[in-house]
């Protein structure tokens with residue numbers, strides 16, 4: 476289900492379930508961009524904004540376009556540090572694969588029982 480996987484991922488890029496997330500420094504540290512943080516400092520990263528940054532996603536960043544995730548119809552992973560809807564690194568969402576499974580089941584059920592039309596479709 477490559478296209479459905481791409482459509483769900485594209486939805487989470489533009490409308491992340493966790494739009495902003497926070498972290499706290501366990502110890503004094505220096506971030507990759509040189510910013511110093513002191514133990515106890517809090518910081519947030521904007522998942523919603525990162526999903527819409529043109530320098531990350533290109534000029535069509537605001538467009539819903541599942542095809543951006545596909546090459547010859549096959550889904551291509553992005554770095555989780557770029558597609559950050561599930562966080563990244565050691566604390567990445569443990570339920571990520573399960574969440575995709577659930578969303579696919581819901582989509583399959585809706586498609587089975589309802590016929591969808593675009594609002595402006597004739």
Ligand code: HEM
Nearest residue numbers: 491492493496560561562565566567568569570571573574
């Ligand atoms: C679309 C659905 C979901 C999204 C967008 C999502 C997103 C996230 C994000 C952003 C975090 C990191 C939070 C942090 O910074 O501490 C996280 C952590 C986590 N998520 Fe999810 N999640 C989803 C569904 C699920 C589901 C269905 C489960 C369980 C079945 C789950 C289990 C967890 C767990 C256990 C963590 C903590 C991981 C850790 O701190 O080591 N998530 N999720």
